[in-house]
Amino acid sequence: MSDRDWLETLRATLAARERTTLERSMRAAVLVPIVDDGGSLRLILTRRTEELPTHRGQVAFPGGHAHADDRDVVGTALREAEEEIGLSSDRVEVFGLLDDLLTRDGAVAVTPIVGRVTDLPPLRPAPEEVARVFTIPIADLAVPARWSMEIMAGSGPIAHRAFHHDGEILWGLSARIVTHLLTLAPA
Numbered sequence: 001m002s003d004r005d006w007l008e009t010l011r012a013t014l015a016a017r018e019r020t021t022l023e024r025s026m027r028a029a030v031l032v033p034i035v036d037d038g039g040s041l042r043l044i045l046t047r048r049t050e051e052l053p054t055h056r057g058q059v060a061f062p063g064g065h066a067h068a069d070d071r072d073v074v075g076t077a078l079r080e081a082e083e084e085i086g087l088s089s090d091r092v093e094v095f096g097l098l099d100d101l102l103t104r105d106g107a108v109a110v111t112p113i114v115g116r117v118t119d120l121p122p123l124r125p126a127p128e129e130v131a132r133v134f135t136i137p138i139a140d141l142a143v144p145a146r147w148s149m150e151i152m153a154g155s156g157p158i159a160h161r162a163f164h165h166d167g168e169i170l171w172g173l174s175a176r177i178v179t180h181l182l183t184l185a186p187a
Contacts, residue, residue, distance in 0.1 A: 034095075
């Protein structure tokens with residue numbers, strides 16, 4: 001399937017499906033940015049700094065907790081992406097929302113917002129939150145043999161699906177988001 005066909009399949013699937021929503025008093029949203037700039041399709045991810053109070057050093061999509069003045073979860077994800085990596089909302093074409101997922105402790109419902117970026121500007125990571133910004137080709141993520149099951153520390157040892165790329169390990173909630181994305185539109 002061509003990249004164009006994959007993107008159209010993803011857009012149509014997101015528009016046509018009924019997604020799972022979860023109610024929690026604490027809400028967050030992340031942007032799942034797909035770079036479509038003429039090269040291979042790839043996802044933008046970050047590695048969080050070691051100084052953050054939660055999820056230190058983990059690979060994550062740009063995002064965070066909803067603020068009272070966010071218009072909705074899409075607004076939360078776009079605001080956070082601009083704050084964390086300097087990706088302006090006018091550069092993102094929102095395709096739709098994935099199913100809500102819970103954080104490991106079940107306290108926060110996280111809504112992944114899928115968006116396409118056709119003209120990727122130089123990104124400016126916020127040094128207090130983001131240690132590194134990088135991309136992973138979607139074609140690589142779609143290869144089952146590239147994934148493994150590993151015991152990861154987090155708030156206690158637990159087995160997670162993991163994907164190693166360029167010295168980083170994608171696991172936990174972010175890996176669950178990628179898995180869900182690829183289930184909706186197999187690459």
